Amino acid sequence: MTKSQTRFGIISVLGIMxxxxxxxxxxxxxxxxxxxxxxxxxxxxxxxxxxxxxGPPFPSIVYRNRYGVYTINLPxxxxxxRIVSCCALWLVKVFMKIIHLKLNGKRYNIIVxxxxxxxxxxxxxxxSKLFKCPFVVIIQNTxxxxxxxxxxxxxxxxxxxxxNSIFWAISAIITLRLIRSSSAIICLSATxxxxxxxxxxxxxxxxxxxxxxxxxEIQQTPPSEEKYDCAYMGRIEATxxxxxxxxxxxxxxxxxxxxxxxxxxxxxxxxxxxxxTIRHNIAKNVDFKGFIGTALRFSYLKSSxxxxxxxxxxxxxxxxxxxxxxxxxxxxxxxxLVFKEIFGDLVTFIPCENIYLLANTVLHSLEKNHQKKNLNxxxxxxxxxxxxxxxxxxxxxxxxLLLQKKK
Numbered sequence: 001m002t003k004s005q006t007r008f009g010i011i012s013v014l015g016i017m018x019x020x021x022x023x024x025x026x027x028x029x030x031x032x033x034x035x036x037x038x039x040x041x042x043x044x045x046x047x048x049x050x051x052x053x054x055g056p057p058f059p060s061i062v063y064r065n066r067y068g069v070y071t072i073n074l075p076x077x078x079x080x081x082r083i084v085s086c087c088a089l090w091l092v093k094v095f096m097k098i099i100h101l102k103l104n105g106k107r108y109n110i111i112v113x114x115x116x117x118x119x120x121x122x123x124x125x126x127x128s129k130l131f132k133c134p135f136v137v138i139i140q141n142t143x144x145x146x147x148x149x150x151x152x153x154x155x156x157x158x159x160x161x162x163x164n165s166i167f168w169a170i171s172a173i174i175t176l177r178l179i180r181s182s183s184a185i186i187c188l189s190a191t192x193x194x195x196x197x198x199x200x201x202x203x204x205x206x207x208x209x210x211x212x213x214x215x216x217e218i219q220q221t222p223p224s225e226e227k228y229d230c231a232y233m234g235r236i237e238a239t240x241x242x243x244x245x246x247x248x249x250x251x252x253x254x255x256x257x258x259x260x261x262x263x264x265x266x267x268x269x270x271x272x273x274x275x276x277t278i279r280h281n282i283a284k285n286v287d288f289k290g291f292i293g294t295a296l297r298f299s300y301l302k303s304s305x306x307x308x309x310x311x312x313x314x315x316x317x318x319x320x321x322x323x324x325x326x327x328x329x330x331x332x333x334x335x336x337l338v339f340k341e342i343f344g345d346l347v348t349f350i351p352c353e354n355i356y357l358l359a360n361t362v363l364h365s366l367e368k369n370h371q372k373k374n375l376n377x378x379x380x381x382x383x384x385x386x387x388x389x390x391x392x393x394x395x396x397x398x399x400x401l402l403l404q405k406k407k
Contacts (some may be wrong), residue, residue: 009401011394014101014108014127015040015052016094018119021235022056023086025267026076028291030235031319032140033059035211035389036114041065042390051106052114053094053123062293070097084167087119094123102130109404110397111135113182118171121178134183134400139192141316183400186393188317191337207396210342211317212386214295218326221295223302228262228287229366231304231329233297233320234311236267241310241334243269244355246276246286248310251359253285256366262300266291301327306365309333312352318342326381332361346380 021030037059044050050067052060056076060069072093074086108131113124116139128135176199179185186207187193193206230249234240242263252259263273263286270288277283289300301307307324311334318339324331331347333339339347348365350357 009398010049011043011047011110011397011401012049012108013040013043013051013110013112013397014106014131015050015112015114016120016124016127017052017054017059017114018090018094018117019055019057019059020083020087020115020117020119023074023076023083023090025235027057028235028266029057029059029062031211031317032115032138034319035140036060036138037063037065038212038386039390039393040067042387043394046391046394048394051108053097055090055119072097090119091123095126098123098127098130107131109133109401112397113137115140116175116179118175118178121175121182125178125181134404136184136186136397136400137179137182139179139185139187139196139316141192141314184396186396189338189341191341192316207392209392209396210389211319211322211384212389213319213322213326213381213384214386215326215381215384217295218298218323221298221302224296224299226262226287226300226303227260228300228304229256229259230261230306230308230362231264231301231324232261232308233264233301233324234309236263236265236270236273238269239311239313240267241312242267242273243276244310244312244353244358245308246273246280246282247355248308248359248362249286250280250282251356252362252366253282255363257285259285259366260287261285262287262289262304264289264292264297264300298323298327301329304329306362307331308358308362309339310352310358311336315339321347322381322384330365332358332365 017033017036019029019033022028040050044065044067051070053070053072054060055072055074058069058071072090074089110133111124111128111131113120113135116137121137124135180201184207185196185201185205186209187196188210190208193208196206197203232245236242249261274288277286301324307329309321309331315336315338321331321333321339321343325346333347333349334352335349340349348361350361
């Protein structure tokens, strides 16, 4: 690896990105992975030496980033047993890769767990011990707790089975203990920071960062010629509220028979969601576009009057909401502390799982023929700048290296 000098000194990073979302949804990755590649490519531009170990579909390769990527191939599977086997295979394969890198003389002075899942954090912890360097954890979601019972109830709320919930609760407890041993933790909101403090993480380890937007790309993308009343973008899963939206859409269609909903995304409940629309005779009112990783998704958002995000699980930031706002589309979402902190009065909040109110709020927005009021707030969105976010995170990393040199 050729060394280069940054204004922070020589920084050589190994990032661990399991992309566990892709284990049961082949070809899919989420906001956490998008954030990771956007930040890492900017670090690379500033002379940071970067290598990552990634699970399919290898987001850094999809985005054609030019740093080194070690790919770990895994079988896909949607049932709990297959996911557990994927997790075990990932842990073994990445552990062997880390050993191989060490034996071949690779050197890193920072290890980064690019998500706060056990599949990222455990291996980052091991790598930091082998390479004798600090490791940093990026907390991409909220919901961090230290009580096993509370974690179990949280996972049950996410509509997981009993065994599944026990597994995820135990893994979360192990992950939290490993996170405590990290040198720094970067989270995306003050809400998440407060959760970390309540979980016993020392304040001096916590840094609040955020997410960014490709504002120039969004502004340059024209609206689609296909017009929609409502849009949804995200993973097609129950925890993302897809079935709440479809049930609400049944009510909307009764009032407005020609109403059209566009759904952008894929996921483990994709086929079930399509069957729902067929079974309830609203297939002609719902257009499933599948996963779109290009700017084309912005064109659909711009051609929609309302964007709905009925997300029930914990979220770290809400990238799809920010993208919808930047497209000038009115946004309705479930009540969520993080969304309130980040977006405030830019969106309309309704109580979680109130499907009747969700439908009526959508109808009210359509009847009012809401103008794209969020265009007036583009100045406020300029704070969501990837370059600023990347440099903030890089300064956290560089400060750790400076402290290490002083010891």
